[in-house]
Amino acid sequence: MIKRLLVFVPLLLGASEDFITHDEYGQMLYTNPRGVSCSQCHGDKGEGRVIVTFKDVDGKKKVIKGSDIRQENLSAMISSVNSYHKIMPRYYLTDEEVKAIYDYLQKKNEKYLAKFKESGSSK
Numbered sequence: 001m002i003k004r005l006l007v008f009v010p011l012l013l014g015a016s017e018d019f020i021t022h023d024e025y026g027q028m029l030y031t032n033p034r035g036v037s038c039s040q041c042h043g044d045k046g047e048g049r050v051i052v053t054f055k056d057v058d059g060k061k062k063v064i065k066g067s068d069i070r071q072e073n074l075s076a077m078i079s080s081v082n083s084y085h086k087i088m089p090r091y092y093l094t095d096e097e098v099k100a101i102y103d104y105l106q107k108k109n110e111k112y113l114a115k116f117k118e119s120g121s122s123k
């Protein structure tokens, strides 16, 4: 049993490097691009999430949120990722890499986005 496993492990490791789909590549970049994950601030699907809550000097509750980026188009996403923001780090990702993230989010949110397409076409 153990002998069998030992034979399989290197095969599996090799396979995961060689056969990575466009979708997996997008997921990898979205969840761990250059060490700072988009999902940490924008949620698993790009729906946005609370990054931190705190009380300001007057004791008022403050919330910092990563925005909902599910409806962001590709060119807006490319320019956002490549520019400076107050909270979001600037990434040096190529257009191809941002496209992989974009495609990944489009696919993950297929159902959610379809709702908007339907209501848009009923004009």
Ligand code: HEC
Pocket (backbone or CB within 6 Å): 029, 030, 033, 036, 037, 038, 039, 040, 041, 042, 051, 065, 066, 067, 068, 069, 072, 076, 077, 080, 081, 085, 086, 087, 088, 089, 091, 101
């Ligand atoms: C540290 C938290 C953080 C991380 C990590 C992060 N973002 Fe953001 N992002 C934000 C916040 C907050 C905004 C809203 C604008 C601002 O204040 O920076 C934003 C804005 C954006 C926007 C523009 C939409 C808008 O509401 O203005 C896009 C597109 C975007 N992020 C995509 C990404 C992608 C893709 C990644 C990963 C490569 C990423 N972000 C990583 C926090 C983050």
